[in-house]
Amino acid sequence: MDYKTLVPELAVAAQVHAADLHEIARAGFRSLICNRPDGEGNDQPVFAELEAGARGLGLTMHYLPAESGKVSDEQGRQFGALMAECPKPVLAFCRTGMRSTTMWALSQAGTLPLPQIIERAARAGYDLKGLVRRLANGGRTPVEVADASHEVVIVGGGAAGIAVASSLLARQPGLDIAIIDPADVHYYQPGWTLVGGGVFDAATTARTMAAVLPRGVHWLKAAVAAFEPERDAVILDGCRVVKYRQLVVCPGLKLDWHGIEGLVDTLGRNGVTSNYRYDLAPYTWQLVRGLRGGRAVFTQPPMPIKCAGAPQKAMYLSADQWRRAGVLEGVDIQFSNAGAVLFGVADYVPALMEYVQAYGIHLNFGQTLTGIDGPARQAFFSQTHADGSKTQVVREFDMIHVVPPQKAPDFIRVSPLADAAGWVDVDPATLRHKAHANVFALGDAANTANAKTAAAARKQAPVVAHNVLAARGAAKGEARYDGYGSCPLTVARGKIVLAEFGYGGKLAPSFPRWFIDGTRPSRLAWYLKERILPPLYWDGMLKGREWLAQPEMVG
Numbered sequence: 001m002d003y004k005t006l007v008p009e010l011a012v013a014a015q016v017h018a019a020d021l022h023e024i025a026r027a028g029f030r031s032l033i034c035n036r037p038d039g040e041g042n043d044q045p046v047f048a049e050l051e052a053g054a055r056g057l058g059l060t061m062h063y064l065p066a067e068s069g070k071v072s073d074e075q076g077r078q079f080g081a082l083m084a085e086c087p088k089p090v091l092a093f094c095r096t097g098m099r100s101t102t103m104w105a106l107s108q109a110g111t112l113p114l115p116q117i118i119e120r121a122a123r124a125g126y127d128l129k130g131l132v133r134r135l136a137n138g139g140r141t142p143v144e145v146a147d148a149s150h151e152v153v154i155v156g157g158g159a160a161g162i163a164v165a166s167s168l169l170a171r172q173p174g175l176d177i178a179i180i181d182p183a184d185v186h187y188y189q190p191g192w193t194l195v196g197g198g199v200f201d202a203a204t205t206a207r208t209m210a211a212v213l214p215r216g217v218h219w220l221k222a223a224v225a226a227f228e229p230e231r232d233a234v235i236l237d238g239c240r241v242v243k244y245r246q247l248v249v250c251p252g253l254k255l256d257w258h259g260i261e262g263l264v265d266t267l268g269r270n271g272v273t274s275n276y277r278y279d280l281a282p283y284t285w286q287l288v289r290g291l292r293g294g295r296a297v298f299t300q301p302p303m304p305i306k307c308a309g310a311p312q313k314a315m316y317l318s319a320d321q322w323r324r325a326g327v328l329e330g331v332d333i334q335f336s337n338a339g340a341v342l343f344g345v346a347d348y349v350p351a352l353m354e355y356v357q358a359y360g361i362h363l364n365f366g367q368t369l370t371g372i373d374g375p376a377r378q379a380f381f382s383q384t385h386a387d388g389s390k391t392q393v394v395r396e397f398d399m400i401h402v403v404p405p406q407k408a409p410d411f412i413r414v415s416p417l418a419d420a421a422g423w424v425d426v427d428p429a430t431l432r433h434k435a436h437a438n439v440f441a442l443g444d445a446a447n448t449a450n451a452k453t454a455a456a457a458r459k460q461a462p463v464v465a466h467n468v469l470a471a472r473g474a475a476k477g478e479a480r481y482d483g484y485g486s487c488p489l490t491v492a493r494g495k496i497v498l499a500e501f502g503y504g505g506k507l508a509p510s511f512p513r514w515f516i517d518g519t520r521p522s523r524l525a526w527y528l529k530e531r532i533l534p535p536l537y538w539d540g541m542l543k544g545r546e547w548l549a550q551p552e553m554v555g
Contacts, residue, residue, distance in 0.1 A: 003027075004097065004124035006104055009088040012097040012124065014184075017045055017279075018053050025057045030087035033079070035103060036094040037065035038264055039257045039404075042187065043278040044095075046257060046264035060087055066099050067410055068182070069225020069237035076106025083107065095182055095223065098237050101126040130240040146233065146243040148220065150178040152468060153234060153244035155224050157181030157209055159189075159541065160250035160443030160457040166214045166544030167465035172474055178218040178242065180234065181251075186212045187278060188537055190454050193310055193490060196275040196284035196401075197317035199530065206278065212542055224251070227415045229436045246468050247436075249417060249424050250443035251409050253306060253452070259405040266374025271399040275314050276306070287399040288318045293330030294398030297379055299369045300337040301405040306444055306452045308344060309487035309499065311337070311403045312352070318401075319359035320492040333359060334395060336367040336381055345505040347519050348489070348497055355491045355521075367393060369402065408445055423447035428503065429480040431464050438471060440464045449503060451485030458541045459484045463551045479551035484508050488529045496525035510548055 001020045003013040015036065016024070024032070032054055038046040047063050054061040062082050066075050083090060083104075092100035105117050105128055121128045130147065152168060154161045157179045165177050191205035213219055220242065226235040227247075234242045255276055257264050266272045273284040296318060300311040315335055322328040335356075342349050342356070342363065356363065364381075370392075371380040379400055381393040407413065413422035417433060424441035425434050428448045433439035442460035444452040460481050469475035483503030488496045498518040502508045509518050516524050540547050 003091060004126075006101065006120050006124055010083065010090050010092065010104060012100040012104070012126075013091060013093040014096050015041070015044060016050060016091075016093045018049060021050070021053045021057055021059070024091055025059060029059065029089055029091045031060040031062070031090045033062045033064055033082055033086070033090060033092040033100070034094075035064055035066055035079075035092055035099045037067065039255055040068075040095060041183070042189070042255065042276065043185070045279070046267060048265045049268060062086070064103070066094075066103070067225070068095070068099065068223030069235060069411075071099055071102045071106065073106060076103050076109070079103035080107030096221070097124075098126055098222070101128065102131060102237075105131055130236075147236075147240040148178065148218075149243040150218060151176040151244070151472075152178070152246045152248065153242055154179045154248040154250065155181075155234065156249070156251035156443065156445075157183060157186065157213065157219075158250065158252050158443065159454045159537070160252075160461060161248070162186070162212055162214065162542045163457060163461035163544070164248055164250065164442060164464050165217050166542060167461045167546065168468060169214055169216065170544035170546075171465055171469055174216070176218075177214075177216075178220050179213065180220045180222060180224055180236065180242065181209065182221055182223045182237075184209055188534060190307070190537070191534065192275045192278065192281045193313045193317070194530065195281035196273075196288075196314055197490065197493065198285045198289070198321065199317075199493065202278060202282050204534075207538070212538075214544070224411050226411060227417055229416055229433075229439055232438070245438060246471060247439045248464060248468065249412070249439065249441040249445060250457070251412065251445055253406050253444040254409045256405045256407055259301075260369055260402065261371035261380075262374065263372050263402060263404070266372055267402075270374030271377060271397060272372060272374050272402060273399065274402045274404070275310065276403055284314065284318075284401060288321050291322065291331060291399055292325075292327050295332040295334065295396060297334045297336060297395055297397040297400040299379075299400070299402050300335070300339065301403055302338040302368060303344075304452055305403060305406045307487060308451055309489045311335075311401070312343075313490045314401045315361065316355055316359070316489070316491045317493060319355075319361065323359070324493075328359065333361045334364060335361055336364045336369065336379075336395070338366070338368040340365050343489075343499070345499060345501050345507075347507060348499045351497045351520055352489065352491065364393075372400070372402070412445055417441070419447050421447065428483065430467055430478060431460060431481055432467060432471075440468060448481070448483065450481075450483040451487060451501070453485045453487060454537065454541075455486035455500075456484060458549050459551075461541070462546045462549055466551055466553075477553045477555040480554055482508070482552060486510075488525060488533075490526070490529065491521050494523055494526050495521040496529055497521050498525040498528070
């Protein structure tokens with residue numbers, strides 16, 4: 001793995017994975033310090049997984065997490081204390097190594113000359129100039145002094161962010177746009193269901209960020225720490241400041257793996273898996289292929305979640321595999337759903353119920369997963385009854401597919417842009433912020449009532465692109481979003497119920513009923529999901545080609 005030496009006793013690195021631990025031990029490191037909070041990324045192993053592996057190799061490991069861009073003076077002191085007590089040399093890591101470098105720099109202030117701290121960090125590839133300004137101002141960032149300024153700043157390089165950047169450039173080539181995102185890899189997350197079902201190889205759902213960014217867009221490879229909408233400024237990690245004329249916020253949502261007690265200690269082993277993480281979707285398929293009998297539990301947390309149909313998709317594809325393998329009768333399939341219905345749009349429920357009955361699935365509504373004991377193969381649920389009372393249900397399992405609770409990213413929830421629930425507060429039709437006229441939001445972080453899917457972002461991106469340009473005086477009229485979302489429910493390998501609907505659950509089919517009846521399972525819909533949607537995503541949506549996504553215009 002790639003690591004950068006700051007001083008002889010300390011090196012820093014980007015995210016460490018379990019497969020890296022042997023190499024780290026062979027390189028002579030004796031201790032590791034994790035500075036990244038669990039649950040920041042979909043492809044991120046949790047600390048408990050890494051600690052168990054490190055312990056087996058004789059490595060000492062410590063957990064000192066910090067939010068991106070919010071490393072405190074106290075955390076700097078704690079880092080220095082850990083360095084004093086840890087067996088050396090030490091490898092510290094976070095998402096990119098920036099937080100670890102920042103903590104080290106804070107711990108060295110007053111010990112090493114400031115120019116020497118900055119120089120050593122720069123040799124390792126980390127720019128701490130923003131930290132100098134922070135220290136000089138007692139930890140206060142002078143937002144009036146900007147490190148960069150762009151006409152349009154987009155926070156988030158996922159499906160929504162890249163799509164809206166491409167749609168903007170398709171309308172106004174040469175527009176000065178910056179995308180802020182610290183990730184090196186861009187994922188086609190809708191494909192992870194098919195990875196867990198043995199249809200796709202995981203690697204086909206990942207491309208480098210550099211490969212998918214639109215040409216001419218500035219990539220600020222950093223995490224956002226805070227917003228200052230009154231000053232038209234975004235604060236980045238390292239306390240750098242980026243100014244904008246228009247801001248588009250679309251960083252996705254946060255998977256709260258810690259929201260289920262014991263989950264982080266057992267993910268990826270003991271039969272515990274989730275298609276909501278890139279590195280675990282192949283483990284789902286491994287478990288499904290290996291199960292010859294016993295109990296398989298599938299969970300769904302309270303809404304809102306990313307793709308409300310995904311928990312069921314994993315279940316149906318698994319059941320279909322067991323049927324094909326001739327072992328379905330020996331598998332007890334339990335679906336524990338925190339909600340009160342199988343699917344939120346009633347028109348699609350009859351078709352889904354046919355498969356529930358054919359597979360012998362037991363439906364458990366009002367059950368929220370609260371804890372897991374992996375070694376004991378036990379899951380703990382809170383059962384909500386009709387009268388509002390709650391009891392605990394303990395369910396043993398041979399495999400369990402977990403969908404974690406989900407919420408807005410931390411830096412969104414505590415920002416001036418958030419509503420009371422923590423989501424970016426926008427008008428549901430125009431996607432413009434209700435209080436800040438030059439701020440827009442789309443995708444999973446917005447507080448719109450649509451399904452949180454890539455299909456929704458595909459429809460939202462042209463709306464935001466037009467309305468941003470209209471706000472700049474470069475376009476006329478107002479584009480409006482109707483709440484469209486699509487959820488291809490994979491009820492069997494080769495069959496999909498293509499759910500398409502807008503605000504209020506109003507059906508919004510893209511095709512004539514004689515071609516694809518979305519309320520019935522269809523082979524054509526499967527072909528669409530498997531063969532058409534991936535290239536539509538990579539070569540259409542991310543390239544600004546608005547096939548079947550032209551916005552409704554008013555005025």
